[in-house]
Amino acid sequence: MLRGLLSFSSMTMISRVLGLVRDQAITITFGANATTDAFWVAFRVPNFLRRLFAEGSFATAFVPVFTEVKETRPHADLRELMSRVSGTLGGVLLVLTALGMIFTPQIAWLFADADAGDPAKYGLLVDLLRLTFPFLLFVSLTALAGGALNSFQKFAMPALTPVILNLCMIAGALWLAPHLQVPILALGWAVLAAGVLQLLFQLPSLRGINLLTLPRWGWTHPDVRRVLTLMVPTLFGSSVAQINLMLDTVIAAKLIDGSQSWLSLADRFLELPLGVFGVALGTVILPALARHHVKTDGEGFSNALDWGLRMTLLIAVPAMLGLLLLAQPLIATLFQYREFTAFDTRMTAFSVYGLSFGLPAFALLKVVLPAFYSRQDTKTPVRAGVAALVANMVFNFVLLAVLYQVMVPDALKAEGVMVALAKQPGLHLALGIASALSSYLNLILLWYWLGRTGVYRRRPGWGSYVLRLALSCAAMVAVLLAMLQWLPSFDGLDKWQRIGSLALLVGGGGLAYLLAMAAMGFRLRELRGH
Numbered sequence: 001m002l003r004g005l006l007s008f009s010s011m012t013m014i015s016r017v018l019g020l021v022r023d024q025a026i027t028i029t030f031g032a033n034a035t036t037d038a039f040w041v042a043f044r045v046p047n048f049l050r051r052l053f054a055e056g057s058f059a060t061a062f063v064p065v066f067t068e069v070k071e072t073r074p075h076a077d078l079r080e081l082m083s084r085v086s087g088t089l090g091g092v093l094l095v096l097t098a099l100g101m102i103f104t105p106q107i108a109w110l111f112a113d114a115d116a117g118d119p120a121k122y123g124l125l126v127d128l129l130r131l132t133f134p135f136l137l138f139v140s141l142t143a144l145a146g147g148a149l150n151s152f153q154k155f156a157m158p159a160l161t162p163v164i165l166n167l168c169m170i171a172g173a174l175w176l177a178p179h180l181q182v183p184i185l186a187l188g189w190a191v192l193a194a195g196v197l198q199l200l201f202q203l204p205s206l207r208g209i210n211l212l213t214l215p216r217w218g219w220t221h222p223d224v225r226r227v228l229t230l231m232v233p234t235l236f237g238s239s240v241a242q243i244n245l246m247l248d249t250v251i252a253a254k255l256i257d258g259s260q261s262w263l264s265l266a267d268r269f270l271e272l273p274l275g276v277f278g279v280a281l282g283t284v285i286l287p288a289l290a291r292h293h294v295k296t297d298g299e300g301f302s303n304a305l306d307w308g309l310r311m312t313l314l315i316a317v318p319a320m321l322g323l324l325l326l327a328q329p330l331i332a333t334l335f336q337y338r339e340f341t342a343f344d345t346r347m348t349a350f351s352v353y354g355l356s357f358g359l360p361a362f363a364l365l366k367v368v369l370p371a372f373y374s375r376q377d378t379k380t381p382v383r384a385g386v387a388a389l390v391a392n393m394v395f396n397f398v399l400l401a402v403l404y405q406v407m408v409p410d411a412l413k414a415e416g417v418m419v420a421l422a423k424q425p426g427l428h429l430a431l432g433i434a435s436a437l438s439s440y441l442n443l444i445l446l447w448y449w450l451g452r453t454g455v456y457r458r459r460p461g462w463g464s465y466v467l468r469l470a471l472s473c474a475a476m477v478a479v480l481l482a483m484l485q486w487l488p489s490f491d492g493l494d495k496w497q498r499i500g501s502l503a504l505l506v507g508g509g510g511l512a513y514l515l516a517m518a519a520m521g522f523r524l525r526e527l528r529g530h
Contacts, residue, residue, distance in 0.1 A: 015159065016272045018166035023268050024334060025173040026187065031339030032261035032348075034121055035184050040264040041111045041249060042128035043191060046136040048246045049096070050143070061230035063147050064376055065223060070151060075210065077223075082211045084218025085227060086144055091217060093137045100133040111253050124184070131188030138195030145202035148211055157205045161198050168194035230378050243389055248431045251396060254421050258347060259428045266351030266432065269330065270359060273319040301374075306459045308367040313466075316363040318473050318513050323356035325480045326505055332490040333498040342491050347425055354432020361439035368446050371456065380449050388442035395434035403430050472516035479512040480505060 030036045062085065069078050100107065108125040146158030172190030177183035206212040218224045245267075252259040323330075327349040336345045372381050404420070407427065412420045421427060450456055487501050 013272075015162040015166065018163055018170070019268060019271060020334065022166040022169045022173075023265060025170045027261070027265065027335045027340045027344075028338045029173045029177060030184060031341075032258040032265075032344045034257045035124065037253075037257060037260035038121065038125045039128055039184050039187050040260045041253070042125060042132045042188065044246070044249055044264075045107060045111070045129060046100075046132050046134075046139075046191075048243075049100075049136050050139050061227050061373070061378065062144070063151055064374055065227050065230070066148060067151050069223060079211060079213050080221075081223045082148060083213040083216045084221040084224045086141065086213070087215035087217045088219055088221075088224055089144055090137070090141055090215050093140050097134055097137045100136070101130060104129045104133065111249060124182070127182075127185060128188045131185065132191045135191050135195040138199045142195075142198045142202055145199070145206050149202070149205055149209070152209050154205065154209070157202065161201055164197045164201060165191070165194040168197070230373075230376055232378075245435070247393060248396070248435065251400075252428055252431060254418065255427055256422055256425050258344065258425075262344065262348045262351045263428055263431065265331070265335065265348045266355050269323055269327075269352050270355055270362065273315055273359060273363065301455060302457045303459065305367070305371050305456050309364065310465060312363045312367050313360065313469060316360040317469060318476055320356050320359040321473055321477055322480070322506075322509060323352055323359065325477065325484065326502075326509075327352040327356070329484075329490050329498070329502050329505060333495075333502045336490075337495070343425075345491075347428070350426055350429040351432050354429050354434075354436060356436075357433065358436025358439045361436065361443045364443055365439060365446070368443065368450065371450055372446070375455070381446065384442050384445035384449070387445060388438045391441050392434055392438035395437050396431060399430035399434055400427060403427050468517060468520045468522055471520060472513050475516040476509045476513040480509045483508055 026036065026039075030039075066078070066081065069081055104126050108122060108129055111125065142161060146161065149158050168190040169187060172186040176186035176189065180186050203212060248263065249260065252263055328345060331345045331348045331352070332342075335348070336342060369381055372378070400421075404417075404424075404427065408420050408424045412424060415423075483505055487504070490498050490501065493501065
């Protein structure tokens with residue numbers, strides 16, 4: 001599992017760094033305004049459906065069934081399963097994509113901003129959605145291929161595939177945009193091209209494991225029915241965070257222009273630790289847990305889960321603290337140039353504060369959910385997910401109400417609630433905090449029900465492990481606070497001074513954490529788990 005994690009993480013690191021360059025190209029070229037808000041909404045809708053139907057519910061239902069067939073039946077059965085599943089998934093997604101293209105104006109109306117009466121803004125959102133929606137079909141089939149490759153312990157190619165999307169969007173922002181009458185449409189064309197290229201990129205790897213087959217309709221095939229039976233409940237269970245994000249998108253559309261962009265950029269900062277470690281761990285651990293379950297190896301199942309939990313905390317807790325302390329320096333260094341102002345930096349930092357608070361929960365969910373899905377238990381995550389979904393909306397409105405009372409001046413309140421929401425900056429902080437709180441609730445419920453199953457037994461040494469982690473994080477925080485007091489404000493520094501100061505902060509904080517862990521007895525061999 002450690003080899004798989006390192007393989008997946010190294011490729012994902014390349015993808016995430018390029019994702020950062022992608023967002024730099026977009027923010028420097030277009031800034032954070034109503035135009036970029038329209039693109040982020042148009043990009044988020046197919047991405048939401050992709051994570052819901054492909055990477056979320058479908059992957060968690062497909063991988064355990066695929067692994068069971070792989071471990072217990074001939075390879076011909078595996079090829080048949082791949083053919084039937086790809087044909088069925090492709091057919092369903094083709095219909096869904098067609099409906100999305102037909103009803104694009106209605107979808108755009110749902111996510112229109114507070115100034116929905118502006119036909120230019122509305123028309124731009126419709127045009128962008130029509131370009132980005134077909135991405136759903138291609139990227140979902142790419143996720144299917146990735147799930148099959150992961151089950152054969154081939155993690156590098158699926159993890160590297162998102163690089164294609166980032167390269168296309170960078171080219172769109174820097175090269176294509178200046179040639180178009182409406183420059184932001186270049187990003188829509190880039191997303192469409194990336195969807196096709198990502199799918200083509202996976203095909204040689206599928207041929208290498210003899211699973212490149214012609215898609216065939218298989219709605220009544222018994223293994224496909226098993227996948228569908230497991231998939232339906234997981235539509236909520238594995239994708240609560242994505243559903244919350246879409247509901248947040250609807251609410252953010254009613255806030256001040258730029259809110260969508262600020263939230264999207266904040267999500268980028270969470271994507272590095274979540275993608276490189278959280279998602280990587282979940283991806284690697286799901287086939288391993290499924291194998292242990294199929295072979296009725298209870299001790300192996302418990303040990304693999306224990307290893308995943310320790311690895312997650314080792315990264316997620318210091319990452320959370322680092323993001324909370326270094327949000328503004330990071331954003332200023334990476335994005336505050338040309339069209340992206342110091343005001344945008346402060347507003348994006350608000351989003352980072354709210355979301356990064358929930359980083360340990362987001363990451364732990366990536367490990368805890370496979371403990372249920374690998375045993376083909378899809379109902380329990382649904383119960384926790386629905387509770388978290390309802391809680392997220394309650395938290396959204398409660399926190400918005402609190403910030404409205406605290407932040408909005410009386411003169412603006414007199415103009416009406418909707419007008420005040422659309423003019424007062426900073427209210428999007430409520431959405432980030434609400435997402436974090438609902439994820440902790442989701443994790444607590446899942447942990448409680450996991451304990452009742454008895455499949456997980458803590459290995460010895462957790463007390464000393466948590467103590468080492470807490471003291472090492474305290475050392476890191478102390479060093480960062482001291483350096484922040486010593487260094488000048490990032491707003492007054494030029495690009496290279498910002499880069500140098502940020503390198504000092506990240507290097508100093510990271511070194512303090514590692515040295516403290518080493519001083520208290522942590523050794524790299526502990527990462528091997530069992």
